[in-house]
Amino acid sequence: MDIWFVISNAIVLATIYGTLAIGISITWSSLGLLNLGYGFVFAFSGYGAWLTAQYISPWGGAVLAGGILSGALCGVLINALAFIPIHDKPNFTMRGMIATLAINLIGTQALLWWFGPRSKSLPPIFGYWKVSLGDLVLTGDKIGSVVTAILMLVIVLRWMQSSRRGLEIRAMMMNPHAASIVGIGVRQTSFFVMSITGALAGLAAVLLSNTYYISPFGGLTPMIKGVSIALCGGLGSVRGAVIAAIILGFNEAITNVTIGGRYVLITQFLLIIAILLVRPRGIAGLLDRAREA
Amino acid sequence: MSETNEVKWRNPLAVWPGGKEIEELPTNAWHSHQDVWRARRESKTKLYPVGRLRYWYKFAGHGGRLWSRMRYWPTRRRVLDVRGEYNRKTLQREKTVADRRPIYWLLCLAALAIAPLLAPSNMQYTLLVAGATFGIYAAINLCWNLVIGIGGIFSLATYSIVGTSAFITAYLSIQYGFSWWMLAPIGAVVGLLFGAVIAFPATRLDGFYYALLTLGLNELCRVYFTTSSEFGGSNGGLYGADSYIPDSWSSDHQLLLGYYACFGLMLAALFLHRFVGGRRIGRLLRMAPEKREAFAEATGVDFRRARVWIFLIYAAALGFIGGFYVTNFGGVSFSIFSFDAVLLGLAMLVIGGIGRPEGAVAGTLIVVFLDKVMLGLGPLRLVLVGLIALLVVLYLRNGLFGIKTQFRAWRDKKKSEHRSTRAEKGGEMLPEEATETDDKGIVYARRFDKMTRDHLKTLVSPEIIEEHRVTLNGQHSDALERLLIYFRTREQVEKYGILNVVPFKNYRIVAFSGHKGVPPRLVEDRIYPSYDAACHGVFLRRVQDLLES
Known part of the structure; x- marks a missing residue:
């Protein structure tokens, strides 16, 4: 229980939750959809990775790919069910949120019905090796998680900055109305957005599989953490999500060490309330730039 | 354009001596010029008696x-x-x-009141338990509706308030022996305190930010209560609290008492909804929905104060319900904090329609029926609830009770679409043009002209053209006379004239420009040998113009 252990834990948690939070954040700012079906995407991609490990190959890379692909697939499914039919209808924001919640309910119950309530675990993805730096011992799992998550995020963000699709998505994040006027198709772009955010959730599901085992309702806690981070960082801001992920990750690690694991959510909640009372749109959100959905 | 040559026109001038007048010519059968008018007045759409008028007794x-x-x-x-x-x-x-609506409410509440007497005896236990659950959940949803539908605060903290109050009252009852009648008021106080804490951010945050925040609150409560030692993490809840149902009664009577107590709780929640939503505070809040706060503020509505008030009322009422929950079931389990409880509650509200008490009650009835009565379906019943909620959200704007308004709006849209496809132009003004025109006489003149032309088109036939060729001047049949009168009264623009190139030998047809200083133009290369032939040529051109218009 030294300070380096705390910091390394904080970094691991922050990167993985940050991945989830950025997914939620991008979905909200580009589509105006509050994807509360993220828990289902998480659980679904966990089962996808598990099936890959069972039937295709237990090799780490294949399992990761299975999780990411099934996450993207699930994102597309949610998009087709909850975004495409109602994105131009009145009262979309609330209806979209409730539709994703309903999909979450249906999906998790269907997973429960199909796979049963027993949780599944994945084979180790990064092996069992360790690195010692002075008195700090880093397991392969930690390093692998951090590196993979950061790599994936960098790839996604680079893609969003350099490709034409990414340009379209960023245009929609800035001003969806103007983007549609200059000819960016909301529907086709939405599929890319949702598959990418789904893939991020899938990655997080595989990386977190040894903290939260794969179960039908296992996606709930990660989703709530992701939502909290996205909210705290400011919905729609990638930078804010990263900052918030670091702050909340440290909060979680410090609370674990000082007062105990029971109080993690309480301190986190109080911290978020404090931040939101000072900045109601989150750390990096601007008040007047709120999305008028 | 009749094919039968039966009809003849008799020239009245033929009886006069010395004339070279033709006695008889074939012509059209007469028909009324009012036929056009009648055909126009006639509706071409099929009319159904249902739904077009509002029938009131x-x-x-x-x-x-x-x-x-x-x-x-x-x-x-x-x-x-x-x-x-x-x-x-x-x-x-x-x-x-x-x-x-009051009549329907009364009938439905009366039906609920006598429902236990009508329940089939083999289902009695299930139905009465489900009925008691329905009463409690309907009360919770009515309070929730106050905040979401009327207050415009998208709070998902409902079940965390109920659960916290239930756990604290159950703990007090078990540990310190508080009797059952104290639990609900204590619960109200607990709820009020809890509400006061979380009402704080509600004043600063917008709807969806608040929803996300309270989503986390629920998880917080669940983790806190399941991991704490006081609230008994081992047996899945806290049981053994004092209940208002006497143990000495038979189980049937206990069930009935529970049912009617929960029914009474629902009635109380309905009264609360009526008296909060329908009075001053409700009106203030309806004045200041989301994104229109600035307007409300400018007109002097202190909507923040009203929101805090309604939030506190909501929290206290939910706390009361939490205390009642404990006295009714003798305890509370951790499942009240589960995410599915929130989802089911939201599904209840959404299915009925957010913002209406009847929606909250009807949605609760549907979901509780599926969840507690159709037990044979297993996990599929929650899938079914989710599917219903999804379909309602995708297809309905405001739940089942919004169908009427939505249907009316859809029908009006379809009606106007059909109307616009029916409107034929033909020189007549479209509604948009008509409203823009200052001289409304033009609108009617064009309409009259259109109908006149419609009638005249029916008069053109080979017989009439032949008649005009034969008898250029003098008396004409009725049909030809009508055509000629119409042609003669046209305006100067594009009117035809005859140009005499070589007298008695060479005639050509010109069209007048209608403008001073602009000479007529030649309309064709044809040269007519006589004046009469040229006159007939003009007639043929006019007939063609008429048929083409």
Whole structure:
């Protein structure tokens, strides 16, 4: 229980939750959809990775790919069910949120019905090796998680900055109305957005599989953490999500060490309330730039 | 353009001596010029008697009791919103019930009140337990509706307030022996305190930010209560609290008592909804929905204060319900904090329609029926609830009770679409043009012209053209006369004239420009040998123009 252990834990948690939070954040700012079906995407991609490990190959890379692909697939499914039919209808924001919640309910119950309530675990993805730096011992799992998550995020963000699709998505994040006027198709772009955010959730599901085992309702806690981070960082801001992920990750690690694991959510909640009372749109959100959905 | 040559026109001038007049010529069968008008007036759409008119039953009024009205005693509210009016035709006094919802409410509540007596005996236990659950959940949803539908605060903290209050009251009852009648008021106090804490961010945050925040709150409560040692993490909840149901009663009577107590709780929640939503605070809040706060503020509505008030009322009421929950079930389990509880509650609200008490109650009825009565379906029943909620959200704007307005809006849209496809232009003004024109006489003149032309088109036939060729001047048949009168009264623009190139030998047809200083133009290369032939040529051109218009 030294300070380096705390910091390394904080970094691991922050990167993985940050991945989830950025997914939620991008979905909200580009589509105006509050994807509360993220828990289902998480659980679904966990089962996808598990099936890959069972039937295709237990090799780490294949399992990761299975999780990411099934996450993207699930994102597309949610998009087709909850975004495409109602994105131009009145009262979309609330209806979209409730539709994703309903999909979450249906999906998790269907997973429960199909796979049963027993949780599944994945084979180790990064092996069992360790690195010692002075008195700090880093397991392969930690390093692998951090590196993979950061790599994936960098790839996604680079893609969003350099490709034409990414340009379209960023245009929609800035001003969806103007983007549609200059000819960016909301529907086709939405599929890319949702598959990418789904893939991020899938990655997080595989990386977190040894903290939260794969179960039908296992996606709930990660989703709530992701939502909290996205909210705290400011919905729609990638930078804010990263900052918030670091702050909340440290909060979680410090609370674990000082007062105990029971109080993690309480301190986190109080911290978020404090931040939101000072900045109601989150750390990096601007008040007047709120999305008028 | 009749094919039969039976009809003949007799020239009245033929009887006069010395004339070279033709005696008889074939012509059209006569038909009324009003046919066009009648055909136009006739509706081409199929009409259905259903849904096009609002049928209201008219009660007979009584002149002597014109102003005596039934009112709720302490208030000036009418029991029923009855509109009195005079029938315009019979001049008799009549009454119309303008708002029939109180009648439907009364009938449905009466049905719920006698429902236990009608339940089939083999299902009695399931149905009564489900009925008690329905009463409690309906009360919770009515309070929730106050905040989401009327207050515009998208709070998902409902079940965390109920659960916290239930756990604390159950703990007090078990540890310190508080009796059952104290639990609900204590719960209200707990809820009020809890609400006061989380009402703080509600004043600063917008709807969806608040929803996300309270989503986390639920998880917080679940983790806190399941991991704490005082609230008994081992047996899945806290049981053994004092209950208002006497142990000495038979199980049937216990069930009935539970059912009616929960029914009473629902009635109390309905009254709360009515008295909070329908009075000053509700009106203030309806004035300041999301994104229109600035306007409300500018007109002097202190919506933040009203929101905090309604939030505190909501939290206290939910705390009361939490205490009641404990006395009804003798305890509370951790499942009240589960995410599925929130989802089911939201599904109840959404299925019925957010913002209406009838929606909250009906949605609760549907979901509780699926969840607690159709037990044979297993996990599929929650899938079914989710599917219903998804379909409702995808296809309905505001739940089941919004269908009526949505259907009306859809029907009006379809009606106007059909109307616009029916409108034929033909020189007549479209509605948009007509409103833009200052001289409305033009609108009617064009319409009259259109109908005249429609009629005249039916008169053109080979016989008429032949008749014109034969008898250029003098008396004509009715059809030809009508055509000629119409042609003669046209305006100067594009009117035809005859140009005499070489006298008695060479004639050509020109069209006048209608503008001073602009010469006529030649319309064709053809050269007519005589004046009469040229006149007939003009007639043929005009007939062609008429048929093409």
